Amino acid sequence: MPESASRGRPDSAASAVSPAFEPNDDCLTTTAITAGTTYLGLSRTGPASVLGDSPDFYTVNVAPQSDLQVDLTFLTANGDVDVYLWEASSGDCGYPMAGTPYLVRGFSGSDNESITWNNGSFSAVDYIIGVEAFGATFDCNDYDLTTTVTPTGTLNCPGPDAFDPNDT
Ligand SMILES: [Ca+2]
Ligand SMILES: [Ca+2]
Ligand SMILES: [Ca+2]
Numbered sequence: 001m002p003e004s005a006s007r008g009r010p011d012s013a014a015s016a017v018s019p020a021f022e023p024n025d026d027c028l029t030t031t032a033i034t035a036g037t038t039y040l041g042l043s044r045t046g047p048a049s050v051l052g053d054s055p056d057f058y059t060v061n062v063a064p065q066s067d068l069q070v071d072l073t074f075l076t077a078n079g080d081v082d083v084y085l086w087e088a089s090s091g092d093c094g095y096p097m098a099g100t101p102y103l104v105r106g107f108s109g110s111d112n113e114s115i116t117w118n119n120g121s122f123s124a125v126d127y128i129i130g131v132e133a134f135g136a137t138f139d140c141n142d143y144d145l146t147t148t149v150t151p152t153g154t155l156n157c158p159g160p161d162a163f164d165p166n167d168t
Contacts, residue, residue: 046138065153
């Protein structure tokens with residue numbers, strides 16, 4: 001299969017190469033990604049890029065009573081990339097990302113960023129992941145994006161059985 005034919009199509013194993021995910025430049029134009037998948041060869045262009053400043057926003061659905069881990073893998077020598085997280089329904093997502101009431105962020109100056117957030121609720125929740133470029137001299141950088149969802153709770157009784165309601 002030619003390389004171009006596989007773009008944007010997560011294969012069942014775990015990874016996808018360079019999806020055509022643009023435009024995904026604001027909180028209302030996110031790219032839906034699949035938890036448990038690694039997306040390779042994504043690109044963040046920044047303020048100093050001839051291509052313009054292009055934030056990347058993704059939406060991921062997280063199962064009830066589960067941890068979400070988001071990993072960005074990149075070389076910071078090519079540009080300092082940071083990651084932010086919001087609950088989609090909160091309306092808190094915005095730009096610039098640092099000025100918003102984000103849930104958690106990865107904001108180091110070293111290679112890679114990793115954040116974790118627990119969905120402690122009993123419902124699946126959509127979260128928005130933001131990939132930010134740090135600094136006015138940021139040109140562009142490539143990164144890989146991995147999301148991992150791990151059950152943490154004790155959902156022993158997730159819902160009504162087949163005979164409910166039979167409460168009286
Ligand atoms: Ca991008
Ligand atoms: Ca973008
Ligand atoms: Ca960083």
